[in-house]
Amino acid sequence: DADVTQTPRNRITKTGKRIMLECSQTKGHDRMYWYRQDPGLGLRLIYYSFDVKDINKGEISDGYSVSRQAQAKFSLSLESAIPNQTALYFCAISSAGGPDYEQYFGPGTRLTVT
Amino acid sequence: GESVGLHLPTLSVQEGDNSIINCAYSNSASDYFIWYKQESGKGPQFIIDIRSNMDKRQGQRVTVLLNKTVKHLSLQIAATQPGDSAVYFCAEIVGGSYIPTFGRGTSLIVHP
Numbered sequence: 092d093a094d095v096t097q098t099p100r101n102r103i104t105k106t107g108k109r110i111m112l113e114c115s116q117t118k119g120h121d122r123m124y125w126y127r128q129d130p131g132l133g134l135r136l137i138y139y140s141f142d143v144k145d146i147n148k149g150e151i152s153d154g155y156s157v158s159r160q161a162q163a164k165f166s167l168s169l170e171s172a173i174p175n176q177t178a179l180y181f182c183a184i185s186s187a188g189g190p191d192y193e194q195y196f197g198p199g200t201r202l203t204v205t
Numbered sequence: 206g207e208s209v210g211l212h213l214p215t216l217s218v219q220e221g222d223n224s225i226i227n228c229a230y231s232n233s234a235s236d237y238f239i240w241y242k243q244e245s246g247k248g249p250q251f252i253i254d255i256r257s258n259m260d261k262r263q264g265q266r267v268t269v270l271l272n273k274t275v276k277h278l279s280l281q282i283a284a285t286q287p288g289d290s291a292v293y294f295c296a297e298i299v300g301g302s303y304i305p306t307f308g309r310g311t312s313l314i315v316h317p
Contacts, residue, residue, distance in 0.1 A: 133307045133309040136304065192237050192298050193239065
């Protein structure tokens with residue numbers, strides 16, 4: 092987990108507030124991802140970025156936006172948080188090219204929207 | 206046994222038993238598969254992977270079996286230990302996409 096860090100680890104916010112979750116990595120991998128995890132539903136992809144100038148929507152991007160500030164940093168924003176965005180959020184990274192599809196995950200951010 | 210609804214399927218075993226966790230994948234074009242382990246309060250961690258040109262791969266105490274005919278993947282854990290208690294996810298990837306699709310996960314509970 093030390094290769095991928097997420098801040099904050101826990102956050103409680105109110106409906107309508109803007110919130111940013113940050114992810115940084117030290118492995119030098121080009122590909123970064125944001126996932127959401129809800130109980131019993133596994134991991135669902137929100138956004139992903141294959142390099143600094145590349146941003147792509149995932150399965151559930153509505154209500155979210157991202158910014159790839161540098162190769163090592165990928166932020167997820169909720170412009171106006173709503174209660175059904177309460178979930179566990181994970182950042183992940185993977186290397187570009189080659190046969191390695193393995194993703195390395197951060198420790199997660201637990202977000203509660205009241 | 207399995208539970209339904211929003212609860213994860215759960216497998217309960219005794220320490221020392223062998224565990225088998227199953228996964229049905231959805232895309233016949235998927236050609237790479239990964240098993241992840243997620244311990245409480247942590248992010249998922251890679252356990253083992255397998256490519257579609259293989260039907261079995263072994264690691265340390267773990268074996269993954271792939272049956273492409275019925276689109277089924279299994280993870281076998283030998284001599285299960287309490288530290289193996291976690292949620293296990295399978296992920297399928299269509300080659301070149303680098304975008305995995307994750308299964309719901311199975312909760313493994315190991316009783317001492």
